[in-house]
Amino acid sequence: MEDIVIVINPGSTSTKVACFSNGALLADETIRHTTDEISKFEGIAEQLTYRKEMINRFIEKQNIKPKDVQAVVGRGGLLRPIPGGTYLVDETMVEDLKSAKYGSHASNLGGVLAYEFSKKYGIPAYIVDPVVVDEFHPLARLSGLKGIERRSVGHALNQKAVGRKILADNGKEYEKSNIIVAHLGGGISIGAHQKGEMVDVVNGLDGEGPYSPERTGSLPLIDFAAYIQTEDMTIKEVKSLIAGKGGIKSYLNEIDLRIITEQIENGDKKAQYYIDGMCYQISKSIGEMATVLAGKVDYIILTGGASYSEYIVNQIKKNTEWIAPVEVYAGEMEMSALYQGAVRIFEGKEKARDYKEAKIRKAEVN
Ligand SMILES: Nc1ncnc2c1ncn2[C@@H]1O[C@H](COP(=O)(O)OP(=O)(O)OP(=O)(O)O)[C@@H](O)[C@H]1O
Ligand SMILES: CCCC(=O)O
Structure with a gap:
């Protein structure tokens, strides 16, 4: 089987992992993490190796040949505010996710894990419509107190x-x-x-x-x-x-x-x-x-x-x-939505966005 896309979606109590090829789901698994297991770690960033090993086991079970993997897609976490779409994971993004510069959330691990696997296979890593998608109307930003802005965070x-x-x-x-x-x-x-x-x-x-x-x-x-x-x-x-x-x-x-x-x-x-x-x-x-x-x-x-x-x-x-x-x-459609985000890039329907270049809409006032 060729053109395999590995999809990784870390949540607070589970890691969902799946592989797709040519529009079809080949295999998926929801790996559950007990409170005891998770509470051993200081924070989310420290769970990286633990979750990576579990994903590795899933991949090994599928007998996937590295040369057949086309891309890895992760759920995007708390980044700086960016418009919706599919983004290429780069070093700047990984640093923001790992350091929790914009906050700590299980989905931060999505981009980081996708990047680690992409390096292993020598292929691109993407995130799609992360939790910080910001397409706010300029008026939606106002909180009612100078110095505090509303933030667009949700299950985009x-x-x-x-x-x-x-x-x-x-x-x-x-x-x-x-x-x-x-x-x-x-x-x-x-x-x-x-x-x-x-x-x-x-x-x-x-x-x-x-x-x-x-x-x-x-x-x-x-x-x-x-x-x-x-x-x-x-x-x-x-x-x-x-x-x-x-x-x-x-x-x-x-x-x-x-x-x-x-x-x-x-x-x-x-x-x-x-x-x-x-x-x-x-x-x-x-x-x-x-x-x-x-x-x-x-x-x-x-x-x-x-x-x-x-x-x-x-x-x-x-x-x-x-x-x-x-x-x-x-329920939710997150795994197939992550896959579809990558497919839109392969089919040329969208261009992968650059995290460093992405700009959001702001009001032009002094
Ligand atoms: N059949 C059901 N009937 C009622 N509630 C349900 C059912 N299945 C799941 N839930 C409830 O849905 C909630 C979890 O929803 P969901 O799985 O969407 O959340 P999550 O993925 O853990 O977190 P989030 O959606 O916030 O990222 C839990 O309170 C769970 O008990
Ligand atoms: C998933 C988006 C952020 C949140 O509400 O947890």
């Missing part, structure tokens, strides 16, 4: 891939449509996509929008400032509270929505209250993104693991269906 890869699929299924094109995509996972991001660009996104990693299974979302500022002071917290502790120990975890000490929705089915009113609260806040953020699109919304799309839950989907639908039809794509 999955949001765009699922958006394209749902629109294609309905005979429409991503570049000509307006959609709101809510990625409902362990973290939540909700993007307003206007004619092919994610012009605003509710960024749960930095503490915006709804609470999620493990994130706080936005909090009352004065109370939170007092909380930080009382608890004498460092910035690192604040970050891990906002994105890791907040939301449903703080209320119910559980992040698995399968367990919690089963408790609701069994009549647990407390579980229902906190899940209803999350759905209420998700709906509010969808409404906010509808105003960004001035009400011209072709579809609202719910995706991510929580969209498997009929209960959660119905709670959100009943508050948002008046805006636009609600479509559901439970």
